[in-house]
Amino acid sequence: MRQNPSFAxxxxxxLRRVIADNPWATLVGRDADGMTASHYAILLDPDRDDLTVVGHVGRPDDLVIGLxxxxxxxxxxxxxPHGYISPGWYGDLPAVPTWNYIALHLSGVPEILDTEENLRVLEHLVDHxxxxxxxxxGIWTAPNDEGFVRRLEAGTVGFRLTPTRVVxxxxxxxNKPDxxxxxxxxxxxRDEAHPQPALVAEMRRAHDARMAAKAARR
Known part of the structure; x- marks a missing residue:
């Protein structure tokens, strides 16, 4: 993803807030046939306060993404949140359509979890x-029993990833005037045809932060 200092x-x-609010992630890896993407819910590691995340994939996704x-x-x-921005909303200015969005890329070599740790991650995921x-x-709630849950776990590969690169x-x-x-x-x-309350909230959050930074510099 190309970075722009204005949007970094x-x-x-x-970053933790965005991950927590948007846990459905795309996992991209590679095997002998090339790049592959899978999709899973990924959570922040509850025992860490950085960008370490935990999750799992179902077998054989571990093989096709090289986990x-x-x-x-x-x-x-x-x-x-993301959505279309009409050039007509910029007023009497030269403008083209664009798309507003938030995206996070975390890269690193994942740590594979053992059975008991994977079970704890699965339990945390269900509880979340x-x-x-x-x-x-919960994962242990009847009619689930220990045998069923452990058979379920055996069909998954749990991992923890502490990113070495974050974009x-x-x-x-x-980059627009206030x-x-x-x-x-x-x-x-007020766009009733395509309501975007989550995007509105993020834009308001970012804009208020920018205005507060400007005020602090005065």
Whole structure:
């Protein structure tokens, strides 16, 4: 992903927030036949405060993305809110259509988890998503029994990845004048045909941060 200093994301807390809010990731690796992409839910490692993530793939996806091969890197792509931006929203200025978005690329050599650690990651994954429901079901909840869960685990490969390369981009009209950004936010907010509340929230967050930085420099 080509980086632009105006759009670079470097704040680890913000990167963690985006990952936590958008856990459905694209995993890109390679085997003897070339590049392959798979798609899985990936979570921040609950025992770390950096960008280390944990997840799993189902067999044989581990083979087709080269998971566990010595020195074989894995690329994880997290995509935040995104949407079309009309040139008509820029006012009386020369402009072309564009797309606003947030994207994070984490690269590194993953660590393969043993059985017990993989079970803990699977349990964490289930709890993470089930806890939003009134009556959550954990991985060990009946009718699941230990034998069933362990057979399930045997069909997966768990991993932990601490990225050695991070490329993160938040392209949210930061290169436009303040009044133009405000108008884009307004137009997105009232676009009933293609509502983008999550993108509006991210644009407002980025714009408010930019305005606060400007005020601090005065």
């Amino acid at each position: 994301m470097t704040d680890v807390s913000e 566990g091969q010595p020195e074989q890197e894995l690329l994880l792509i997290f995509q935040g 998503f089930e806890n939003r429901f009134p009556s959550p079901r 993160a981009k938040r392209k949210l009209s930061q 009044d133009v950004v405000e108008n884009v936010i307004l137009e997105l907010s």
